Amino acid sequence: MSLPQPLPDQLIELIARRFRVIGEPMRIKLLDSLREREASVSVLCEVTGASQQNVSKHLGVLLEAGIVGRRKEGNQVFYSIVDESIFRLCEEVCGGLQRQVAELNAIVAGVGR
Amino acid sequence: MSLPQPLPDQLIELIARRFRVIGEPMRIKLLDSLREREASVSVLCEVTGASQQNVSKHLGVLLEAGIVGRRKEGNQVFYSIVDESIFRLCEEVCGGLQRQVAELNAIVAGVGR
DNA sequence: TACTTTATCAACTATTCAGTTGTGTAGTTG
DNA sequence: CAACTACACAACTGAATAGTTGATAAAGTA
Numbered sequence: 001m002s003l004p005q006p007l008p009d010q011l012i013e014l015i016a017r018r019f020r021v022i023g024e025p026m027r028i029k030l031l032d033s034l035r036e037r038e039a040s041v042s043v044l045c046e047v048t049g050a051s052q053q054n055v056s057k058h059l060g061v062l063l064e065a066g067i068v069g070r071r072k073e074g075n076q077v078f079y080s081i082v083d084e085s086i087f088r089l090c091e092e093v094c095g096g097l098q099r100q101v102a103e104l105n106a107i108v109a110g111v112g113r
Numbered sequence: 114m115s116l117p118q119p120l121p122d123q124l125i126e127l128i129a130r131r132f133r134v135i136g137e138p139m140r141i142k143l144l145d146s147l148r149e150r151e152a153s154v155s156v157l158c159e160v161t162g163a164s165q166q167n168v169s170k171h172l173g174v175l176l177e178a179g180i181v182g183r184r185k186e187g188n189q190v191f192y193s194i195v196d197e198s199i200f201r202l203c204e205e206v207c208g209g210l211q212r213q214v215a216e217l218n219a220i221v222a223g224v225g226r
Numbered sequence: 227t228a229c230t231t232t233a234t235c236a237a238c239t240a241t242t243c244a245g246t247t248g249t250g251t252a253g254t255t256g
Numbered sequence: 257c258a259a260c261t262a263c264a265c266a267a268c269t270g271a272a273t274a275g276t277t278g279a280t281a282a283a284g285t286a
Contacts, residue, residue, distance in 0.1 A: 003204055007145045009138075011207070016138045018206045023132030024244080025125050032120045041263060054245055056264055066213050075253040075262050085209045089202055091116055093131045094124070096198045100179045137274080154233060167275055169234060188232050188283035 021065045022086060026050060027058050030079075031086055034068065038080035134178045135199060139163060140171050143192075144199055147181065151193035 007015075022028060026048065033039060033047045045055050059079055062068045069082040120128075135141060139161065146152060146160045158168050172192055175181045182195040 003200065003207060005145070005148060007141070007203075009142075012138050012141045012145070014210055015203055015206050016136050016141055018210070019132045019136030019202075020243095021136075023129050023134075023136045025122075025129045026244080028120070028125045028129055029122075032118070032125070035118060042261090051246070052263070053247080053265090057244085060264080072252095072263095077263060083209050083212075085205055087116065089132075089205055090120075090128055092198055092202055092205065093128050094116060096196050097127055097131070099196075139274080155231090164276075165233070166235090166277085170274080173234085185283095190233065 018065065021061060021067065022089065024058070026054070027062060028090070030055065030058055030062065031067070031081065034079060034081050035087065038071070038078045040076045040078050042076070044079070131178065134174060134180070135202065137171070139167070140175060141203070143168065143171055143175065144180070144194065147192060147194050148200065151184070151191045153189045153191050155189070157192070 004011075022031070029048050030044055033044055039047070041052065041055055041059065044059070045052050048055060050058075059068065059070075063070060063079070067081070067083045067086055068079045071078045071080070117124075135144070142161050143157060146157055152160070154165065154168055154172065157172070158165050161168060163171075172181065172183075176183060176192075180194070180196045180199055181192045184191045184193070
């Protein structure tokens with residue numbers, strides 16, 4: 001995919017909104033917990049250590065963004081990853097972070113030369 | 114690159130911070146303006162229509178995050194992209210958005226069937 | 227020197243939003 | 257039915273931050 005130049009304002013807004021949705025530690029944690037398999041809200045509360053209301057709220061944000069899906073079963077609700085590209089984004093970011101750390105490392109190592 | 118499972122909290126924090134930095138329309142606009150070539154603060158003000166102080170502030174955030182670099186020349190300062198992975202992130206997000214829109218489109222089209 | 231341009235810093239305002247508290251609503255169980 | 261479980265909604269509080277305003281600093285120019 002190639003991006004138009006310049007980016008239209010509305011698209012910029014959409015992109016920014018998307019990044020803000022995943023720019024929240026708790027939501028990344030939830031997504032990470034859902035990486036292997038779907039999970040109920042109560043399980044996600046245990047895993048993350050957050051309150052039920054808080055987890056529910058964040059899941060709502062992720063649901064509205066189309067990143068996760070939900071499935072009801074009895075009186076439980078199971079959430080699962082719908083948009084797998086989220087993890088590619090995280091990997092890309094981690095790659096960038098690693099490059100930065102490597103550069104810093106090279107600079108620090110150079111001082112002792 | 115493959116991510117560890119589960120993600121350590123500190124890494125989650127770093128990833129989230131990174132996403133928040135680019136989760137701001139004005140900063141995306143600035144990065145978009147720098148895609149082709151470096152630019153001075155004043156030029157970036159014209160392009161974005163934002164105040165000098167505001168542009169300078171956002172550039173400071175991007176600089177601290179290691180996404181852009183700066184170069185002084187006379188009484189001007191030129192900023193340029195250092196971390197090109199930013200654009201891959203935007204492309205990935207746009208791809209996700211397009212898939213969502215396509216799905217919506219399919220659903221809407223199905224109604225009139 | 228005095229003045230202009232360019233960029234940054236600092237303080238303030240307004241907004242956004244994460245997390246909590248309290249409550250409501252299904253669904254299940256005794 | 258009542259009691260319980262699982263989840264969501266709404267209102268509130270506090271913290272972070274985007275954008276403005278005013279002042280300061282640095283470089284070039286008359």
